[in-house]
Amino acid sequence: MSRRPFLSRTRRAGAARARQRASGDPGGMMRLAVLVALILVALAVAAGFRGEETARAAGSLLARLGPLAEPLVFGASLLELAAVLAVIAVCALILWRQR
Numbered sequence: 001m002s003r004r005p006f007l008s009r010t011r012r013a014g015a016a017r018a019r020q021r022a023s024g025d026p027g028g029m030m031r032l033a034v035l036v037a038l039i040l041v042a043l044a045v046a047a048g049f050r051g052e053e054t055a056r057a058a059g060s061l062l063a064r065l066g067p068l069a070e071p072l073v074f075g076a077s078l079l080e081l082a083a084v085l086a087v088i089a090v091c092a093l094i095l096w097r098q099r
Contacts, residue, residue, distance in 0.1 A: 047054045068078045 043054075070077060072078050073081065
């Protein structure tokens, strides 16, 4: 048995594994989508049964996030700065994965 077919098979298998690792996990994304849908349905049901109490509770929780939206540095809020950092992190991850 010659080494050439063996080496080509191992290279093809390695390339296939690299392609598989580089792609996203569709099963994980589907599970995440179902989890988010379940949470939204639970919130809708809770709001349907106890609408006013749920609205007050959600309002009080959202009121605590007010300081995050106030200008902090050069007129930008903490939320805006976090969004910019998240975009930079995602771009860096994409560039790192491509090399």
